[in-house]
Amino acid sequence: MTHLGIQHLDRFHGLPVHTPSSGATPPAADSVAWRLECAYDEDVDFPALWEQFLETVDTTRVRALLIGPWWRQDYTPFAPVMELIVAHADRFPALRGLFLADVVGEECEVSWLRMCDVTPVLEALPLLEEFAVRGCGQEGLGLRPLRHAALTSLRFESGGLPGSLVRSVAASELPALERLDLWFGSSWYGGDATVEDIRPLLSGGVFPRLRHLGLQNSEIQDEIAVAVGSAPVVAQLETLALSMGTLSDAGGEALVNGQPLSHLATLDLRHHYLTEPVLDRVRAACAPAVVEAGEAEDDYADPDDEDDEPERYVAVSE
Template sequence: MPHVHHVEQFHGLPVFTFPPYADPTDLPDAGAVAWRLHCGPYPTDEPSGSYWKRFTESVGLERVRALILGSPWYDDQGGDSLDELIGLRARFTGLRAVFLGDLEYEEAMISTIELEDLGALLDAYPGLRELAVRGGDGLAFPVTGHANLRVLRVESGGLPPGAAAQIAAAHLPSLERLELWLGDEDYGGGTTVEDLAPLLAGEGKPALRHLGLQNSLVQDELAAALATAPVVRRLTSLSLSMGTLGDQGARALLEGQSLAHLRELDLSHHYLGEDMMLRIWTELEPQGVRVNLTARQQEEDDAYVEEGEPRRYIAVSE
């Protein structure tokens, strides 16, 4: 899956993987890279808790700005990698960005990457500015507010509707970019327009400038809701990519409120007809909106679909 790969840059920093199997040598400056902790897909004789211990003893944690957690590990006392991170909040004084679940498809199917309640992490790090997670199984976001978070990205093949609703309702006054991969109901998704009502109404996120509601099977319904949603008026970019957007949703979007203020509209991986694609280009491009209509998909006949109707697929599920 081209959308699911190890990150090479995070929080504006190049990624450096802390060596999992040997004593580290020639390590970069602690604040110059995003540190990736990943034990790899193959077993090792070293207890995984020792990997974390070597990292915390070799790197000046107070200077670490960005941290990426790949495969999870567990220490002898049963604590996991997220527990360890929360427990060291007094030492990670400069931490501003965290990525959880940086695994590729060969290492784990995206719907099986286990996440958890992120409330404790955000409580422990009130200075966090960027949070990205990949997965969805077990994800919860019971966060009433966080003053400094600017970027939130959830990459999922099935984002739990409850978590999506919690994110939509959260008070995040500094949030500038929000990207949600909603996913497939068969893999834990099922988010509806109603679940996202506070977000669409523009509540709780006054600084929001980019909104991505992506990888969704209800892309037409989302497009129709965005056609009148107050949140659109403050955006500079909007993404409905990776999903099942068709002519019906695109027509509603074009015939709703003006989109001329947008700098970018990403509709890539779509099911639009050629006439609709041409209409989008001719109406929006002259107004200065950069439109991405790449990766056009074809509906597929599926014998398992009721009455033999063609089926549309999202970009990332399994």
């Protein structure tokens, strides 16, 4: 199974990512994106780490913040961490980028990330421009409809995205939003979003400034491709991502036979199950747009079970 996108960022919100270490001289507060993580070999829990950060860094100048692993040994829910961020939001007047649960596989599987309703963070930080969250729906990942005038980029990287969250995104007033990425994931991990949940997003009237849309990592990638084929929002996009899911020839044909995609700069289809002839037709239909695809994934079947039906998987779930 290909794992696309689950990696530590070198840069976030246009800044190099910096993880502070004990005894090191910190850089200028506004020159880096700060990544806070609990180290297994240090006897400091996240509340203590947070207090150290507030005491040693001029948080009034911090522009970007990433929260990495917030536990040392026993995995704990995210809600107490979020409460700390909300309680001290006034200490971060310059904060414009926030990534919650910047955690990769060797630290914790995405399906284990016990997230919560993240609405209070957005409400506490009305000037935030970029917001990203990683986690799964089965442990409480949620969002309530809200208005946020400054947000330009919203990203949910999930191994199981709740349909309720997708509906809340569509019901929110985000007049500045330019980039939206939704990873749907697997039903095994709380992913129950449907095409009906995304139809308001596809209408084109919800986010007038939207230029990038990612509907990715889905078990219903073919159904999404069919819906995208006639979606009004596509006309306003510059980039479209339908990658990381189970896109097959049925979805590829829908893209070929749907509305023109040649105005796009890129169409991302990486991690797909398209045959080469259909992929060639997609490329031809989308030209001069660049179609990013790479090698097709292989269907999986148990070699020791003659009756085992081949299966297809999203790129990121566990």
